[in-house]
Amino acid sequence: MNEAAIMLGVSGSTLYRSIERGDFPVQVYSINGTRRIPRVAILKMIAGELDTGQLP
Numbered sequence: 001m002n003e004a005a006i007m008l009g010v011s012g013s014t015l016y017r018s019i020e021r022g023d024f025p026v027q028v029y030s031i032n033g034t035r036r037i038p039r040v041a042i043l044k045m046i047a048g049e050l051d052t053g054q055l056p
Contacts, residue, residue: 004037007046025050 005015018024019035026041044050 001035001037004042007042 001015002012005012008015010018015024019028026037026045029036029038041050
């Protein structure tokens with residue numbers, strides 16, 4: 001998750017809050033209690049290929 005936050009240019013806590021509120025535009029998976037975001041989805045967000053709205 002921290003890597004995703006760095007890639008998106010937000011803090012880890014901002015990313016976690018967005019996920020908890022349910023307004024993070026990408027499916028987040030939980031594997032053995034650890035949250036995972038697909039790297040390809042993050043790359044699509046960065047490239048503008050995914051409608052993201054606006055992160056807080």
